[in-house]
Amino acid sequence: MKTILDGFLKTCPTSVKYEKYEDIDFVKVYNNKPGNKTGENCDICKNKGIVYYYDDNKNIACRECSCMLSRRKKARSVRRINSSGLKDTIRLKTFDNFVVKGQHQKDMIELARRFLNSDMSHWLYYGGQVGAGKTHICTAVVGELLLNRGKEVRYLQWREDVPRLKAKVNDDDYQELIGEYKTAEVLYIDDLFKTDTDRGSKITAGDINIAFEILNWRYQNKGLITILSSQLTVREIVIVDEAVGSRIFERSQGYMMTIQKDIRKNYRLNGMF
Numbered sequence: 001m002k003t004i005l006d007g008f009l010k011t012c013p014t015s016v017k018y019e020k021y022e023d024i025d026f027v028k029v030y031n032n033k034p035g036n037k038t039g040e041n042c043d044i045c046k047n048k049g050i051v052y053y054y055d056d057n058k059n060i061a062c063r064e065c066s067c068m069l070s071r072r073k074k075a076r077s078v079r080r081i082n083s084s085g086l087k088d089t090i091r092l093k094t095f096d097n098f099v100v101k102g103q104h105q106k107d108m109i110e111l112a113r114r115f116l117n118s119d120m121s122h123w124l125y126y127g128g129q130v131g132a133g134k135t136h137i138c139t140a141v142v143g144e145l146l147l148n149r150g151k152e153v154r155y156l157q158w159r160e161d162v163p164r165l166k167a168k169v170n171d172d173d174y175q176e177l178i179g180e181y182k183t184a185e186v187l188y189i190d191d192l193f194k195t196d197t198d199r200g201s202k203i204t205a206g207d208i209n210i211a212f213e214i215l216n217w218r219y220q221n222k223g224l225i226t227i228l229s230s231q232l233t234v235r236e237i238v239i240v241d242e243a244v245g246s247r248i249f250e251r252s253q254g255y256m257m258t259i260q261k262d263i264r265k266n267y268r269l270n271g272m273f
């Protein structure tokens with residue numbers, strides 16, 4: 001026993017030196033031993049995640065260190081970011097760096113803040129002009145929900161993700177795939193019904209089916225948070241498909257904004273006009 005403990009003590013960088021074996025304060029020694037938990041630096045447990053103490057019978061006992069709560073919270077947040085699909089942009093498109101130059105940007109930010117201060121039972125919808133900051137403002141809202149409010153987020157980038165879903169429509173795992181978007185605590189659909197118009201693609205029945213399947217589920221299951229952006233106005237979506245458009249129209253009441261089409265609002269063309 002003594003040999004084992006001597007060996008253990010040698011591995012412990014401790015400032016405490018003991019003359020006699022009997023004098024060793026094991027709790028102090030254990031607590032001084034550094035651990036390998038990452039994410040933050042804790043003086044109490046020296047990053048072991050546990051703290052030793054003497055119980056009422058003078059036996060050595062241990063408990064979880066208080067830092068473990070915030071370590072777990074941080075780890076969950078990192079997992080949420082990685083699984084959201086927004087890993088690369090969530091820290092780039094924030095409220096702080098949303099450039100407000102015109103009235104429409106003031107209105108966009110005001111609507112986003114009002115939405116975040118609401119019970120979020122309505123859907124948030126930004127439609128209209130390309131390059132007006134719709135994706136930026138929606139990402140900022142999603143970032144607030146994910147990073148500061150602990151919500152699970154799924155990101156559906158229409159032009160990238162929907163062809164992938166359509167290709168799997170007859171596969172066994174299709175329901176599982178689309179189910180992630182249907183049931184996500186927060187769903188952000190970016191560029192709803194966006195197609196590759198350069199290549200002459202049009203909105204197909206397959207697109208409409210996917211939009212309906214996801215949005216009808218979320219329409220029926222209240223309590224799920226839904227954020228949408230599209231080049232189309234809600235009115236235009238009603239023309240594409242009445243069932244999809246009317247659900248968006250109904251659920252986005254009071255939280256719907258159309259940025260009037262005006263090429264000068266396209267930040268990608270700043271300086272050209």
Ligand SMILES: [Zn+2]
Nearest residue numbers: 042045065067
């Ligand atoms: Zn600790």
